[in-house]
Amino acid sequence: MKTKAIIEYGAMDITAKTDSQLTATDIQSFSTANNVKLDPTETKYATLEHNYFALDGSFTNMPANIGNVGYWSATKTGANKEFTTPPTLTINFTKNHSSVGLTMTFSQYSYCTELKIAYYDSSNNLLSEKTFTPDNYEYFCEDIVANYRKIIITFYKTNEARRYLKLYRIQYGTTIVFEGDNLISANLVEELDPLGDELSINTLDFVSFATDEKFNILNPQGIFVAFQKTQILKAYKAANDALLDMGTFYLESWENKSKKSMEIRGIDAIGIMDKIEFNGGIYSGTSAVTLIESIFAKANIVAYTIEDITSETITGYIPICTCREALQQVLFVLGAVADCSRSDAIKIYKLAETEEPNEIQASQILQNTNEIKQAEIVTGVSVTTHSYKLKREQETIYEEDLAAGTYRVKFSQPASNLAITGGSITESGTNYAVINVTGSSSSSSKYYGNKTVTITGNTYDDLTNTLTITDGESHDIENILTISDCTLINGTNANAIATRVLNHYQGSYRDNMSIILDDEKVGDNVIAEKSETNQLNGFITKLDIDMTGGFIATTEIMAKVEEIDG
Numbered sequence: 389m390k391t392k393a394i395i396e397y398g399a400m401d402i403t404a405k406t407d408s409q410l411t412a413t414d415i416q417s418f419s420t421a422n423n424v425k426l427d428p429t430e431t432k433y434a435t436l437e438h439n440y441f442a443l444d445g446s447f448t449n450m451p452a453n454i455g456n457v458g459y460w461s462a463t464k465t466g467a468n469k470e471f472t473t474p475p476t477l478t479i480n481f482t483k484n485h486s487s488v489g490l491t492m493t494f495s496q497y498s499y500c501t502e503l504k505i506a507y508y509d510s511s512n513n514l515l516s517e518k519t520f521t522p523d524n525y526e527y528f529c530e531d532i533v534a535n536y537r538k539i540i541i542t543f544y545k546t547n548e549a550r551r552y553l554k555l556y557r558i559q560y561g562t563t564i565v566f567e568g569d570n571l572i573s574a575n576l577v578e579e580l581d582p583l584g585d586e587l588s589i590n591t592l593d594f595v596s597f598a599t600d601e602k603f604n605i606l607n608p609q610g611i612f613v614a615f616q617k618t619q620i621l622k623a624y625k626a627a628n629d630a631l632l633d634m635g636t637f638y639l640e641s642w643e644n645k646s647k648k649s650m651e652i653r654g655i656d657a658i659g660i661m662d663k664i665e666f667n668g669g670i671y672s673g674t675s676a677v678t679l680i681e682s683i684f685a686k687a688n689i690v691a692y693t694i695e696d697i698t699s700e701t702i703t704g705y706i707p708i709c710t711c712r713e714a715l716q717q718v719l720f721v722l723g724a725v726a727d728c729s730r731s732d733a734i735k736i737y738k739l740a741e742t743e744e745p746n747e748i749q750a751s752q753i754l755q756n757t758n759e760i761k762q763a764e765i766v767t768g769v770s771v772t773t774h775s776y777k778l779k780r781e782q783e784t785i786y787e788e789d790l791a792a793g794t795y796r797v798k799f800s801q802p803a804s805n806l807a808i809t810g811g812s813i814t815e816s817g818t819n820y821a822v823i824n825v826t827g828s829s830s831s832s833s834k835y836y837g838n839k840t841v842t843i844t845g846n847t848y849d850d851l852t853n854t855l856t857i858t859d860g861e862s863h864d865i866e867n868i869l870t871i872s873d874c875t876l877i878n879g880t881n882a883n884a885i886a887t888r889v890l891n892h893y894q895g896s897y898r899d900n901m902s903i904i905l906d907d908e909k910v911g912d913n914v915i916a917e918k919s920e921t922n923q924l925n926g927f928i929t930k931l932d933i934d935m936t937g938g939f940i941a942t943t944e945i946m947a948k949v950e951e952i953d954g
Contacts, residue, residue, distance in 0.1 A: 391627045392567065393574045393935035395594055397639075397652070398620035399611065400561035401487040412459050414475035416552075419460040421477060427557045428456040430495055437464065438550035440497065461553035465546045469501070475553055479539040484510065485560065488611050489530040490539075492522070493557035499525040500553060502545040507536040528562045532611060564611075566596045567626075572649060574935035576623060576634060578729040580910040582739050582927055582946055583892050587716035587726055589659040592623055592637040594935075595651045615642055621654040625905075625939060632907070634935070636732035656728050661687040661711040668706035668714065669818040670776055670802055670848065671876075676700040676722060680715065680736065687711040691733035697722050704876035705776050705850070708798055708819045721876045723888050729909050739911060739927055747915040748903060754940065757902040760917070760924070763946070765867055766893035768858035769886040772872040773879050775851040778804060786843040790825045797821050803845040810841035850875075855882045857890060869893070899924055899945040905933060908941070916945045918952075925950050 405425055412421035433454075434447040461475045494500055499522060506517040515536055520529040543553050566574075572595040579588035616639070623634035637654030644650045664687045671679065676697050684692055689711075700722050706714050719726055719736065728734045785803050790811070802818045815822040825839055856868065869889065871877070877885055899916040908914070910928050917924040926947025933941045 391625055391939050393571060393939075394624040394626055394631070395566040395571065395574060395592070396622040396624070397564045397566065398561065398622070399488050399564050399615075400559060400619055401485045402616060402619060403483070404481065404485045404487065404560035405558075407481045407483055407485070409480045410459070410477060411480075412475060412477045414461045414463055414471075414473065416457075416460040416462050418454045419457055421459045423456045424458045424555055424558055426456055428458045430554070430556055431457075432497070433457075435552070437498065437548075437552060439548065440551070458554065458556040461543070464550045464552050465548075467549050469545050469547070469549045469551075471544060471553075474542050474544050476543070477541045477555070479541075479558075481537050484535040484537055486534040486536070486616075487560040488532050489528055489562060490541075491526065491528045491557075491559040491562050492555065493559075494522075494525045494527075495554035495556070496525045498546055498548050498551040498554060499527075500543050500545065500555075501547045502543075503529070504542045504544070505529055505531065506540045506542075507531070507533045508538040508540070509535060510537040512538070530562070566594065570597050571595075571936055572597050573937075574623075576931075576933040576935055578635075578727075578910045578931045578933070580725055580727050580729075580927075580929055582725065582929060583889060584716065584720040584723065584725055587658055587712055587719065589662065589712075590635060590637070590656040590729055591640075591659075592621055592635065592654040593651070595645060595649055597649050615639065618660060621652070623935070625935070633730050634933075635728070635730050657689055657691070657732070657734050658712055658715075658726065658728060661689065661715065662713075664688070664711045666706070666709055666711045666714040667817045667819055668708050670705050670804075671702045673701045673703055676702050676718060679718060683711050683714050683718070684734075689734060693733060693735050693737075695735075695737040697724055697736070697738070702876060703878050703880065704774055705802060705818075705848075706875065707802075717874055717876050720874060721881055721885060723885075725911065727911055729911070740913075741925065742913045745913040745915050745925060746908070747918065748901075748908070748943075752903045752906065754902040754904070757900075758917075759900045761898050761900075763893060763896035763898055766869045766890060767861070767863050767866050768856055768868040769890045770854060770856040770868050770870045771874075771877050771882050771886045771889075772870075773853045773855060773877050773882045774875045775853075775878060776802065776848040777851060778846050778848055780846070782807075782844050782846055784842060785845050785847060786821075786841070788841055789838040790841050791838050792825050792827065795823050795825070797823060797843065799847075801850075802848045804848070806843060806845040808841065808843050810839040813843075853879065855886060857883070857886045859890060859894065895948050897924060897926075897947050897949070899926070899947055900943065901945075902940055902942050905931070905939040905941040908943070914945060916947050920952070922949050922951050924948070 410421040432447045433450045465471050502521050504519045507515040509515055516531055516533045518531050574594035577591045618638040621637040625632040625634050640653045640655045642652045666686050677694055679702050724738050726734055726736045786797050798820050806816055811823045811825040813821050814824050912928045915923050924947040926945050929946050930944035931941045
């Protein structure tokens with residue numbers, strides 16, 4: 389089977405659309421230029437445009453309330469396909485933006501064939517001005533411009549005579565495709581910890597070859613001026629005329645290895661969560677789904693599915709940490725996993741053996757690469773339980789001399805019932821307070837111009853206990869696994885968690901091999917080895933995939949031996 393790696397890079401300014409305000413000249417009364425931001429779909433409305441209204445039943449009459457049609461000009465082009473007075477679209481921004489050009493989507497049946505795009509800086513100085521001649525309803529107007537604050541687009545012609553201009557979408561950038569000779573190497577790593585002790589980040593690393601000067605990182609007019617972290621990378625496996633999704637990643641870093649090659653790294657959505665702080669809090673019988681959704685909301689994660697834990701609750705404490713760390717704590721106590729391999733969405737679920745696990749065929753395994761090792765022998769598990777009790781006495785939890793301004797104060801321990809002197813609390817939680825300090829100096833402050841700000845409140849005592857379970861066997865050397873820093877373990881769930889962890893290690897093996905990847909992915913329940921009487925049944929926990937070397941995957945499987953019936 390012939391395979392090929394394809395990587396699509398979304399060279400888009402990911403914030404420009406939401407920051408934009410659009411106004412237009414020569415606009416229909418039912419049209420709103422700003423609605424172009426909403427990416428409306430085209431409907432074939434019956435209009436009196438020349439040679440347009442086909443009587444084949446595919447057109448519909450325009451309703452009284454037409455809804456979002458994007459930007460339609462009020463006048464039509466003439467018999468020469470040109471506007472007498474060219475309409476203009478002005479786009480203003482509140483912040484500077486950079487992009488490699490604009491991708492514009494017009495009507496499929498009547499598109500613009502000549503337009504001019506002018507970019508201006510914050511002082512209204514012209515940065516760049518180019519004329520383009522689109523030859524399709526969707527067209528990329530390439531022009532690498534940095535730090536623009538305004539765009540003016542002037543439309544001159546349409547591809548058919550006596551037609552309105554109809555603009556449905558503007559993207560601030562385009563998609564760049566890496567494949568074949570311009571892809572030197574590409575490596576994709578997928579990982580999943582069945583125990584939930586770590587929430588792994590999938591990565592995509594590739595090196596591209598490009599003779600085009602716009603890919604030179606030292607070129608001030610090059611494509612790198614528009615690079616932004618978290619721009620989208622899509623990886624695909626092309627096999628037998630089919631395109632298989634290998635995952636969605638977000639730009640993490642880029643560098644030129646030479647004048648003709650650049651190295652790019654992408655991380656998955658869980659990696660994005662690791663860059664955003666979660667405020668944490670004290671929880672008591674809180675719906676696990678509600679808590680997870682609040683973590684996703686903080687990380688701006690909108691694509692996810694949650695299975696198997698809809699009735700679960702969470703009790704305990706989460707300190708200020710990254711969203712990834714917070715989600716890991718929640719999933720660990722629930723016995724669930726999170727993964728976004730081969731997808732743009734994070735999937736939360738519990739690993740479970742299937743009735744018919746997929747068998748990795750001997751023909752897939754590269755010769756002399758299979759190695760089986762017994763996993764760490766754990767004879768017992770000791771977990772620390774946590775119970776949080778609010779103290780009766782108020783105490784000073786923060787005191788500092790501060791100049792006028794806004795501050796975010798992080799507490800050294802969780803607290804409630806906050807009060808403040810020397811400022812005001814505008815936002816607060818169990819672990820923090822946002823305070824505002826105004827006015828002149830206080831006589832109590834030793835620093836001129838500052839105020840002494842004091843926050844008081846009731847802090848929580850962390851009452852701990854220890855639960856230890858063993859496998860009940862006699863061992864010359866005991867190996868007790870200790871879990872002490874998970875603050876969502878309490879007296880109610882401790883035994884179940886300790887038992888699950890102990891069972892995870894009992895009789896487990898790590899099977900490492902290199903395989904020709906078919907459709908295997910992490911989390912799959914597979915049969916790794918098979919004889920006449922028994923087999924290794926387990927889960928794929930890691931795939932290190934060489935995308936440009938025939939999709940060979942260095943594979944790790946966590947499995948247990950089971951007898952074969954009959």
